[in-house]
Amino acid sequence: MNVNQPSGAFGRRGRELRAPAVQTERTAKPARATGHATPVLVGLTCLLLSVAAAIFWTVAGVEQLNAEAARTEQRVVDIVNQPVRHLPRSGPVDLFSPGWFHPGATKPDFDNVDIRTSQELPYQGYVSSDLNPSEMFVGSDLEFNSMTKYFYADRTLPKKRLSQAEMLEINRLYRVIGHDQSATLMQWLTTIGLAAVGICLGYALFQVAGRSRRSAMVLPGET
Numbered sequence: 001m002n003v004n005q006p007s008g009a010f011g012r013r014g015r016e017l018r019a020p021a022v023q024t025e026r027t028a029k030p031a032r033a034t035g036h037a038t039p040v041l042v043g044l045t046c047l048l049l050s051v052a053a054a055i056f057w058t059v060a061g062v063e064q065l066n067a068e069a070a071r072t073e074q075r076v077v078d079i080v081n082q083p084v085r086h087l088p089r090s091g092p093v094d095l096f097s098p099g100w101f102h103p104g105a106t107k108p109d110f111d112n113v114d115i116r117t118s119q120e121l122p123y124q125g126y127v128s129s130d131l132n133p134s135e136m137f138v139g140s141d142l143e144f145n146s147m148t149k150y151f152y153a154d155r156t157l158p159k160k161r162l163s164q165a166e167m168l169e170i171n172r173l174y175r176v177i178g179h180d181q182s183a184t185l186m187q188w189l190t191t192i193g194l195a196a197v198g199i200c201l202g203y204a205l206f207q208v209a210g211r212s213r214r215s216a217m218v219l220p221g222e223t
Helices: 037-080 164-216
Strands: 094-096 126-129 135-138 142-145
Touching: 037 164
Parallel strands: 094 126
Antiparallel strands: 126 135
């Protein structure tokens, strides 16, 4: 009796036909491009702080120069406006009118002027003016100087004749004023330049920070 042999297609135990597994690749999430911006932000911030400190010290220097110039000018005022002898009017006088001086004054060239060359001695004998009708002054005590008139404080009175030493001292003080004025101008120009640099740095810092924030945002579909 022939026994039918099982077909090769059947009877194979332990073997199952399975579909090959499909490998699912996980899509890598894009890295957040913020790391490169951090050094730039730090660098710009440090530069901006340095510029701010430089502006602070420059403005402080301007204030110091202004204070020195004010003290120097006050010293000139004190010398130019020294008191003069007042005498009761008791006889004929040369009368100056209207007042002692014409209005206005020329600002001296502080860097170069020599006030010894502009000293004038127009007063002779006893003199007075319509501003001082009851008084007279000794003409040899007085002077007029167009290069110190800028600092005449009280123009109702004539001005004391200055000695050579006093005029040399004013020349020296004028040089200090001229130096301070030039230095102050340079300080202000420096301050303006630093402020412009600070504005540019601040704008750059704002732009870099904005790009960094946008890069750090979660992309659509990212969990």
